[in-house]
Amino acid sequence: QKEVEQDPGPLSVPEGAIVSLNCTYSNSAFQYFMWYRQYSRKGPELLMYTYSSGNKEDGRFTAQVDKSSKYISLFIRDSQPSDSATYLCAMDTGRRALTFGSGTRLQVQP
């Protein structure tokens, strides 16, 4: 079993929709939780960073962490075609090397 599980999609939504992306994990030592966005043929870029359980909001993006359920989510409001990309969750125990989910491919249709 992988340490981090993520539905690969693809997920196709109309412009303006609310998108929900999720990951589950098995390693209770994970303390830091991130979402990276990767455009086609590019390297991943950090989108959101959270530490501990709770919500964090940044513009149209909200990251949620539920450590008791070992479950993290990323919500995108008012989705735009420019949001079309692969979204990877990533986790860290504090050793600085991230463990990534396999990524969910998102397509926002205009």
Add this chain to the structure above:
Amino acid sequence: DAGVIQSPRHEVTEMGQEVTLRCKPISGHDYLFWYRQTMMRGLELLIYFNNNVPIDDSGMPEDRFSAKMPNASFSTLKIQPSEPRDSAVYFCASSSSPGLLNTGELFFGEGSRLTVL
């Protein structure tokens, strides 16, 4: 800043050949990571360095893979001999030690796409 620079961007080689991938991290970053990305396995950590010293190489698939970081501004990942199953995109990333104003974010290069025939 130019960001993390990787070369070559694309490499096509034949089975059994030696492959060398190169990485120049962001100046001032003290961590360097090599990841491999495939459709089947996603993004996997191969090895990472701190201050040019390998910290964890448990992700290196087998002895055919080796990585070096001779100085703070250069690292190589070598595959010898290469096999078709090594075909993937190899990413180098760098980060600085987390402080009050940063999270230790990983900055990725654009990747080296390797095809072994």
